[in-house]
Amino acid sequence: MRSILLAMTLLIAPQVVHAAPSQWSQAIYVWDSEALLDPEHRGAELAALRKAGMDKIYLGLKAAQIKDLGTTRQQLEQLLQQATGAGMQISVLLGDPEWIKPEGRHQLSDLLAKLDGLSFTSLHLDLEVEQLGVPVPDQRLKDWLDTLRLAARESPWPVEISSHPRWFGDAKPGETCVPCGLPEAGVRQVSLMIYTRNPKNSAQRAEAIAKRWPDLQFRLAQSTEPQLDSTESWAGASTEQLQHQASVWREQLQPQGIAGIDWQAWRDFPKR
Numbered sequence: 207m208r209s210i211l212l213a214m215t216l217l218i219a220p221q222v223v224h225a226a227p228s229q230w231s232q233a234i235y236v237w238d239s240e241a242l243l244d245p246e247h248r249g250a251e252l253a254a255l256r257k258a259g260m261d262k263i264y265l266g267l268k269a270a271q272i273k274d275l276g277t278t279r280q281q282l283e284q285l286l287q288q289a290t291g292a293g294m295q296i297s298v299l300l301g302d303p304e305w306i307k308p309e310g311r312h313q314l315s316d317l318l319a320k321l322d323g324l325s326f327t328s329l330h331l332d333l334e335v336e337q338l339g340v341p342v343p344d345q346r347l348k349d350w351l352d353t354l355r356l357a358a359r360e361s362p363w364p365v366e367i368s369s370h371p372r373w374f375g376d377a378k379p380g381e382t383c384v385p386c387g388l389p390e391a392g393v394r395q396v397s398l399m400i401y402t403r404n405p406k407n408s409a410q411r412a413e414a415i416a417k418r419w420p421d422l423q424f425r426l427a428q429s430t431e432p433q434l435d436s437t438e439s440w441a442g443a444s445t446e447q448l449q450h451q452a453s454v455w456r457e458q459l460q461p462q463g464i465a466g467i468d469w470q471a472w473r474d475f476p477k478r
Contacts, residue, residue: 233262264299301332358392
């Protein structure tokens with residue numbers, strides 16, 4: 207009888223739902239993609255990225271590369287094939303704050319049409335509303351969401367963004383709630399630029415945001431840029447130090463549904 211009562215209790219007891227562990231990856235921003243697109247240097251560059259622990263690349267394109275798109279597309283196709291064979295994902299990295307403005311949005315649309323047909327994993331948009339000036343008016347947040355909506359509609363790949371974490375707290379009265387609007391705009395993944403040398407603080411902040419907005423998937427972005435304040439950047443740390451810290455973050459953050467670490471940027475990342 208006791209066993210029957212216990213079984214019934216388990217059936218009706220409220221179930222505690224934990225965040226499902228996400229598939230973890232370590233990514234890096236490669237704004238200057240010339241070495242990766244150059245057949246003579248591509249293999250060595252991919253090997254260096256793999257040795258540094260990266261399995262995902264946010265690949266930037268310069269204006270000159272886009273202008274000579276015939277050559278660039280061929281190089282991109284070769285890179286994508288080789289990277290896939292090496293177990294690496296390549297996301298196209300685009301970012302121009304002018305695209306946030308309604309009158310500049312067509313430039314993004316035109317560029318996406320030119321890149322259509324390439325087998326990128328995703329489109330990663332680095333559109334920082336702060337670059338158009340601070341304080342940020344509410345209309346600019348609405349314009350940002352409108353641009354993301356257009357990107358998600360016209361992009362052949364899933365759309366991801368990077369953002370300052372300030373937009374993922376509680377919206378002020380009368381202010382547009384950015385994380386509320388992202389799923390409807392077609393964006394599910396956000397890299398939070400929580401730039402601090404204090405790993406406990408960055409992890410705690412990322413965890414809190416992930417719990418607050420369960421309809422979104424988050425990644426933690428960190429910087430190795432030497433021009434930033436020493437409290438905001440991991441500049442000067444060795445590859446071993448960064449990889450150890452990435453392992454600590456993984457153990458802490460992956461069970462919370464956070465999908466990985468993003469490093470800004472390859473130019474400044476320590477090479478072995």
